[in-house]
Amino acid sequence: LYGRFVTDIGVDDAITPSDCNGQGGTIIFQVFKDNILAYQSPTLNRNSTTIKLNINVTGTSQLKIKAIDAGDNNWCDHADWAGARLYCLDN
Numbered sequence: 001l002y003g004r005f006v007t008d009i010g011v012d013d014a015i016t017p018s019d020c021n022g023q024g025g026t027i028i029f030q031v032f033k034d035n036i037l038a039y040q041s042p043t044l045n046r047n048s049t050t051i052k053l054n055i056n057v058t059g060t061s062q063l064k065i066k067a068i069d070a071g072d073n074n075w076c077d078h079a080d081w082a083g084a085r086l087y088c089l090d091n
Contacts, residue, residue, distance in 0.1 A: 001058075001088065001089045002057050002058075002060070002086040002087065002088060002089065003056065003057065003058050003087055003088065003089040003090075004054060004055065004056060004057060004086070004087040005031065005053070005054075005055045005057045005063060005084075005085075005086055005087075006052075006053065006054050006055075006083070006084075006085055006086075006087065007052075007053050007065075007081050007082065007083060007084035007085070008050050008051065008052050008053070008080070008081075008082040008083055009029045009041060009044070009050065009051050009053060009079070009080065009081060009082070010044060010048060010049075010050040010051065010079075010080050010082070011024065011025055011026075011027055011044050011045055011046045011048060011077075011078060011079065011080070012046075012078035012079070012080050013046050014078070015046060015076050015078045020075060020076035024045050024046035024047075024076055025045065025046065025074075025075065025076035025077035025078055026043050026044065026045050026069075026070035026071075026072055026077065027041075027043070027044050027045075027067050027068070027069070027070055027077050027079050028040060028041055028042075028043055028044070028067070028068050028069075028070050029041040029044070029051075029065070029066070029067055029068075029079065029081075030065070030066040030067075030068065031053070031055055031063070031064070031065055031066075032062075032063070032064040032065075032066070033055075033057060033060040033062075033063060034060055034061055034062050035062065035064070038055060039053065039055060043070040044070075050082070057086070058089065063086075065081060065084070067079030067081075
């Protein structure tokens, strides 16, 4: 059984504006627990600060993570879920 989902989220800074016709990607990150939205990030771009997530998943049967287009197409949307991991519950 798992108790926590931990990850750092952000837009991959390896993508430069010159790679993307002068623009970088914009992404919204979402975490669903049993098909219920548990977390949604603000719109992130390559200049956004990395966000550290630490979400309680105790009792969750299904965890789903999504990185979605922020409304300006998915051009250069390179999402990072860095160090994503689940921690077991202590017995």
